[in-house]
Amino acid sequence: MAGYKNRVLRVDLSNGTLSEEPLEKALIQEYIGGRGFGVKLLYDELKPGTDPLGEDSEMIFISGPLAGTNAQSFSRYKVFFKSPLTGTYFKSCSGGHMAKEMKCAGFDAVIIKGKSDKPVYLWMHDGKYELKDAAYLWGLDCDDTHTLIREELHDPNIRMGCIGPAGEHGVKYAGIFSDRRACGRGGGGTVMGGKNLKAIAFRGHQKVELADKDAFAAAVKEQIAGYKANPMFANFSKAGTWIPEVTNTLGMYPTKNFREGMVPNWEELESSEYLKLLVRKTGCYSCMVHCGSITKIGRTKYAGAWTEGPEYETIWAFTGPMAKADIGLTIAADKLCDDLGLDTISTGSTIGFAYELYEKGLITKKDTGGLELTYGNSEPVMELIRQIAYRKGIGDLLAEGSREAARRIGKDAEQYAIQVKGLELPAYDPRGAKAHGLNFLTCPIGADHNTGYAPQEIFGAPVPKEYDRFTPEEKGELTKWNQDVTAFLETGILCSFMPSMGMLSDEVYGKLLVGATGVKEFADPAYLWHVGEKIFNLERMFNVREGFGKKDDAFPRRITEESVPEGPGAGQVFEQEKMLTDYYRARGWDTETGIPTEKKLKELGLGFTAGK
Numbered sequence: 001m002a003g004y005k006n007r008v009l010r011v012d013l014s015n016g017t018l019s020e021e022p023l024e025k026a027l028i029q030e031y032i033g034g035r036g037f038g039v040k041l042l043y044d045e046l047k048p049g050t051d052p053l054g055e056d057s058e059m060i061f062i063s064g065p066l067a068g069t070n071a072q073s074f075s076r077y078k079v080f081f082k083s084p085l086t087g088t089y090f091k092s093c094s095g096g097h098m099a100k101e102m103k104c105a106g107f108d109a110v111i112i113k114g115k116s117d118k119p120v121y122l123w124m125h126d127g128k129y130e131l132k133d134a135a136y137l138w139g140l141d142c143d144d145t146h147t148l149i150r151e152e153l154h155d156p157n158i159r160m161g162c163i164g165p166a167g168e169h170g171v172k173y174a175g176i177f178s179d180r181r182a183c184g185r186g187g188g189g190t191v192m193g194g195k196n197l198k199a200i201a202f203r204g205h206q207k208v209e210l211a212d213k214d215a216f217a218a219a220v221k222e223q224i225a226g227y228k229a230n231p232m233f234a235n236f237s238k239a240g241t242w243i244p245e246v247t248n249t250l251g252m253y254p255t256k257n258f259r260e261g262m263v264p265n266w267e268e269l270e271s272s273e274y275l276k277l278l279v280r281k282t283g284c285y286s287c288m289v290h291c292g293s294i295t296k297i298g299r300t301k302y303a304g305a306w307t308e309g310p311e312y313e314t315i316w317a318f319t320g321p322m323a324k325a326d327i328g329l330t331i332a333a334d335k336l337c338d339d340l341g342l343d344t345i346s347t348g349s350t351i352g353f354a355y356e357l358y359e360k361g362l363i364t365k366k367d368t369g370g371l372e373l374t375y376g377n378s379e380p381v382m383e384l385i386r387q388i389a390y391r392k393g394i395g396d397l398l399a400e401g402s403r404e405a406a407r408r409i410g411k412d413a414e415q416y417a418i419q420v421k422g423l424e425l426p427a428y429d430p431r432g433a434k435a436h437g438l439n440f441l442t443c444p445i446g447a448d449h450n451t452g453y454a455p456q457e458i459f460g461a462p463v464p465k466e467y468d469r470f471t472p473e474e475k476g477e478l479t480k481w482n483q484d485v486t487a488f489l490e491t492g493i494l495c496s497f498m499p500s501m502g503m504l505s506d507e508v509y510g511k512l513l514v515g516a517t518g519v520k521e522f523a524d525p526a527y528l529w530h531v532g533e534k535i536f537n538l539e540r541m542f543n544v545r546e547g548f549g550k551k552d553d554a555f556p557r558r559i560t561e562e563s564v565p566e567g568p569g570a571g572q573v574f575e576q577e578k579m580l581t582d583y584y585r586a587r588g589w590d591t592e593t594g595i596p597t598e599k600k601l602k603e604l605g606l607g608f609t610a611g612k
């Protein structure tokens, strides 16, 4: 079928076998691609109760039907696995150029299971594939791994996803890195490390066949016109996600482990300051937004440090938790995490958790090896990042993530682990944006912002209508809306920034899909919304099968009982029980258990999951 390569590669690392199979037509029809393929394949492949780091675990890399075409912002890949951090279904996404190379190498998906008895990497190019020795790469950081694989294969244009020392050492939130882009969250790099898989590398020259070239070209033209007309396009293109000024002004920039909503001297993090450090713009394959930036610091103790980004979450991760705005540290820490292979959000947030434990006396200088974790002092951050990546000193404990570290510490430390289902909260205080928070609570992978971003509350986006960010009213419906639109746009796989800015309508998306694949049903917005809802419910049912339910849709009591002390959000708490009930109702789920009803599952064509 056009748009797809119609081929899946299956790899068993335990016995070193590689085999091809066709992409099933029914999968395309029912799930379109990307996130749809990922959840269905993982649900079917993985037995309930599988140890994410055991031999039976699997991970699935997927490019979408629009990858490798000139549709904008679609050349992204996703990786699916059961998370060693959360124990849930997990999906993680990255831009860059890898998805295009994967597709043009001739594959829509790669399913990897087993565990190699020695370090290997997977090399796929123009329809061919092989496992190669990675013993000489083990221990190297992500930058060096990229360089040496390209040198070994004599091609500077190879793209790859690789792990650094953090993945090799089993840090529970190690990511997968593609140049300077990352599938950061949830421990995809940890799963790769557990399989002795250092990298998965691609190079391809095959064309992507289109069902109707003229219709596709017209749809791309319409997409580009829509981008240019969007009021957020120019700013986003210029400064990317540099929005600390937005969230500090709203009083929802989590500071001191989510106790406060504004970091002191936040003006030092304004986009105008960052633009002074800009070296050049960069971006992903076939995306006119070009939101990335190479930045270099030249005037502080971190002089010489450079990175691509940092984007908003990373800026926050190394400022808010320590209550210190230091633009130089954000750049240096971002680069260090990329090199060592760490998710910046969980790294910064878990360090912030340690700061509060230190303040409360639950850990001391003896535990930290002499590091003083006092608010306003972000000096220890770089050292803590290294200790986490190599599991040295207190880093060995923090490498487990805040929830597990708190369990091991005991002494009431759990209340200071600010997470949902084990995934640390990103850079938005849920008390200041209630639908945004409700998405953190109900998102299948834990507290993720991209699965159901609420632009209505953060940027005042008027679609589907305007909302008061503080009110809990109508937020069940709104959260469902944001989650479902994101789910169907990620079948493409569209960049997750686009739904958060309303950059692409369902109609234009449908035209792109039909032009590429020729499947007429994809033109119908109602069909797309149905697929989005179906994907989200199947993700929920994966977790239900693992024993998750309403009890796991829970914030720590800081968010539900302690009010924001001052600023625009002063007095706000998160009304968890009421909002969850509204949300379950909007979804057609049982309000007592948080489990989709059999009626709802059948309506969505997911009857096979009922009662599992």
Ligand code: SF4
Residues within 6 Å of the ligand: 073, 074, 095, 096, 282, 283, 284, 287, 288, 289, 290, 291, 292, 495, 496, 497
């Ligand atoms: S908006 Fe930015 S991150 Fe998203 S695809 Fe474009 S360049 Fe990549």
